[in-house]
Amino acid sequence: MLVSCWSVKGGVGTTVVAAALALTLARDGPGRRSAGLHGNGHGALLADLAGDLGATLGVAEPEGPGLAGWLAAGDDVPADALARLEQPVAPGLGLLPRGSGGLRPQRAQALAGLLSAEDRTVVVDCGRLGGPGAAAVIAAASQRSLLVTRACYLGLRRVGAAPVDASGVVLVREVGRSLGPRDVEDAAGAPVVAELALDPAVARAVDAGLLATRLPRSFERTLRSLA
Ligand SMILES: Nc1ncnc2c1ncn2[C@@H]1O[C@H](COP(=O)(O)OP(=O)(O)OP(=O)(O)O)[C@@H](O)[C@H]1O
Numbered sequence: 282m283l284v285s286c287w288s289v290k291g292g293v294g295t296t297v298v299a300a301a302l303a304l305t306l307a308r309d310g311p312g313r314r315s316a317g318l319h320g321n322g323h324g325a326l327l328a329d330l331a332g333d334l335g336a337t338l339g340v341a342e343p344e345g346p347g348l349a350g351w352l353a354a355g356d357d358v359p360a361d362a363l364a365r366l367e368q369p370v371a372p373g374l375g376l377l378p379r380g381s382g383g384l385r386p387q388r389a390q391a392l393a394g395l396l397s398a399e400d401r402t403v404v405v406d407c408g409r410l411g412g413p414g415a416a417a418v419i420a421a422a423s424q425r426s427l428l429v430t431r432a433c434y435l436g437l438r439r440v441g442a443a444p445v446d447a448s449g450v451v452l453v454r455e456v457g458r459s460l461g462p463r464d465v466e467d468a469a470g471a472p473v474v475a476e477l478a479l480d481p482a483v484a485r486a487v488d489a490g491l492l493a494t495r496l497p498r499s500f501e502r503t504l505r506s507l508a
């Protein structure tokens with residue numbers, strides 16, 4: 282199962298949703314074992330196309346090519362090249378780091394195919410989709426394409442111009458907004474499949490690099506049904 286998380290406006294909480302979803306799925310996996318790509322282990326895999334997942338989870342990212350390098354390589358890249366990028370970030374959870382450089386779109390469909398064939402659920406942080414490109418190709422190829430948004434007029438008015446359709450919306454709820462889930466669904470043309478609170482404890486956990494151990498139970502409960 283390939284699940285993509287993306288936004289149309291920066292800073293809404295997309296990376297935190299991707300990380301929290303993958304942490305939840307990794308915890309739920311019966312074996313909580315880390316396994317290589319195409320292994321038959323349980324758990325989850327995070328793929329970072331936006332560049333903030335390592336910092337969000339408080340792990341140092343290795344120097345090296347990452348997914349950007351894989352996308353830039355030729356078709357003769359070794360079959361295990363993707364698996365070699367994976368680093369363990371939490372029990373049962375691996376991370377494919379973004380690496381530096383642009384995201385070339387030519388091999389994005391091939392990457393989506395490999396990630397879809399993975400035994401574990403793969404959660405991709407596609408970041409803000411400003412237009413066509415590798416991240417949009419992967420979001421469009423995902424079994425679940427999740428728009429992460431606030432109930433924010435300035436964000437919602439951009440949804441129609443997004444390069445992909447959402448299959449569901451994750452709403453990051455803020456106190457005092459005049460727009461609600463119905464307005465979000467109308468704008469996105471997709472159902473709100475999860476509502477998460479804007480919780481200062483989450484922001485503090487991210488700032489401390491401790492999201493993996495301090496993910497609120499309410500987030501886990503809400504996200505469990507998403508993949
Ligand atoms: N549910 C939440 N409750 C509290 N703080 C949150 C929540 N989600 C995200 N944050 C905080 O908001 C900030 C932005 O979050 P995040 O990096 O996930 O957004 P983003 O949409 O991925 O941003 P970007 O567009 O830059 O990639 C971070 O400081 C994060 O800790």
Ligand SMILES: [Mg+2]
Nearest residue numbers: 295296331333
């Ligand atoms: Mg982000």
